Each structure stands twice: as structure tokens, then as C-alpha cells.
Amino acid sequence: MYKKHRKNSEYSKGPHLILIGFMGSGKTSIGRGLSYKLRRAFHDTDRMIEEKEGMSISEIFASKGESAFRQMETEVLREIRDDRIGRIYSLGGGTPVRMENQPLIKKCGTVCYLRITAEEVYERLKGDTTRPLLQCDDPLSRIRELIAKRGPAYERCADIIVDTGSISRDQVMEAILEELRKLGWDIPVIEKTEKEENEDTGDQRTEP
Numbered sequence: 001m002y003k004k005h006r007k008n009s010e011y012s013k014g015p016h017l018i019l020i021g022f023m024g025s026g027k028t029s030i031g032r033g034l035s036y037k038l039r040r041a042f043h044d045t046d047r048m049i050e051e052k053e054g055m056s057i058s059e060i061f062a063s064k065g066e067s068a069f070r071q072m073e074t075e076v077l078r079e080i081r082d083d084r085i086g087r088i089y090s091l092g093g094g095t096p097v098r099m100e101n102q103p104l105i106k107k108c109g110t111v112c113y114l115r116i117t118a119e120e121v122y123e124r125l126k127g128d129t130t131r132p133l134l135q136c137d138d139p140l141s142r143i144r145e146l147i148a149k150r151g152p153a154y155e156r157c158a159d160i161i162v163d164t165g166s167i168s169r170d171q172v173m174e175a176i177l178e179e180l181r182k183l184g185w186d187i188p189v190i191e192k193t194e195k196e197e198n199e200d201t202g203d204q205r206t207e208p
């Protein structure tokens with residue numbers, strides 16, 4: 001009996017919503033919005049790693065190197081797989097590339113790939129200094145090269161693919177919720193908009 005239970009949990013899909021996609025595809029912003037809409041906690045794995053290490057991603061790359069960072073990503077994925085309370089997680093853009101991470105990601109839950117073009121990423125991240133991989137002379141070529149290389153890995157992991165470039169944040173969230181409904185997710189009905197709820201919370205805080 002115990003063995004059977006262990007086998008089932010080993011192979012069944014986990015309870016989380018996992019957001020994957022290239023840097024700048026909106027994983028964090030969409031994750032925060034969906035956290036409100038799905039009434040689930042949201043975590044960003046880059047922030048989890050930064051908290052554990054007590055330094056920024058750039059500092060980790062500089063002092064420990066990229067391969068140490070990739071190992072940290074795999075360790076965080078194992079923690080997510082073992083967490084049985086349904087949450088929303090956004091993964092760093094490079095996490096799905098490592099072969100051993102791909103089955104791990106799929107085991108964590110329902111995986112949503114936020115797809116974006118190189119040109120859109122470039123526009124969104126121009127001037128950003130927090131992504132070590134894009135600190136080079138020709139970031140657009142680098143982005144093109146990385147997206148071409150990573151696209152198949154993202155697609156292999158994904159249960160849902162949403163093209164994010166030409167539509168608004170709200171439309172991206174609606175598209176994801178629609179796909180989740182089709183997959184049998186129970187989506188809570190929320191009367192107020194995110195903005196209205198935030199305003200209400202703000203009002204209460206300022207009341208004497």
C-alpha cells in the first residue's frame with residue numbers, strides 16, 4: 001500500500017502552475033496577477049535563490065559561476081516538486097534548458113510557456129543590468145541566438161503556450177485562465193478587479 005502510494009505521487013502531476021519563458025516574457029508580472037485571480041501564493045525562483053544565497057543573481061554569476069547557479073535552479077525545482085500545496089511559480093528563463101530539469105518541471109504541475117519574440121524582448125529589456133547573460137555588445141543577437149536554442153526545450157515542457165508580445169497583460173492572463181479551465185482547473189469567481197481590491201485594502205490601511 002505504501003509502495004503504491006509512493007509510486008503514484010512519484011509519477012502524478014503536481015498541483016502547481018509553473019510559468020516558463022525567456023527573460024522579459026512577463027513571467028513575474030503575470031504570476032503576480034494570476035496569484036490574485038487564482039487565490040494562490042506566487043513565488044519567483046530567482047528570488048528564492050537570491051534569498052537562500054544572500055546575494056543577487058548577478059553576484060552569484062560573478063562569484064560562483066553560471067554552472068553553480070544552474071545547480072541551484074535544479075535544487076529549487078526539487079523543492080517545488082515536493083511541495084504539495086498548489087502555488088504559482090515562475091522559473092528563470094534558462095531553467096528548462098538543462099535536460100534533467102525538464103521531467104522535474106513537468107512533475108511540478110501544469111506548465112505555461114509565455115512565448116515572445118527576440119525583438120519584443122529587446123524592446124522590453126533595453127538598458128536592463130540585472131541579467132548577466134545580456135550584458136554584451138550586441139544583446140539583440142544574443143537574445144535571438146538564445147531564443148532559437150531554447151524554444152524547443154520550452155515547448156517540450158509546456159502544457160499551455162501563450163504568445164505574449166502583441167497582447168496586454170490582462171489578455172495574457174485571460175488566455176491562461178481559459179486554457180486552465182479547459183484542463184479542468186476550478187477558477188474562482190472574483191467580483192472586483194485587482195485594482196479595486198488593492199484600492200480597498202489601501203483605504204482600510206489608512207482608516208484611523
Ligand code: S3P
Nearest residue numbers: 022023024046092093094131132
Ligand atoms: C536567465 C534568466 C533570468 C535569471 C538569470 C539567467 C536565463 O531569469 O535566472 O539571469 O538564463 O535566461 P528571468 O527569466 O526571470 O529574467
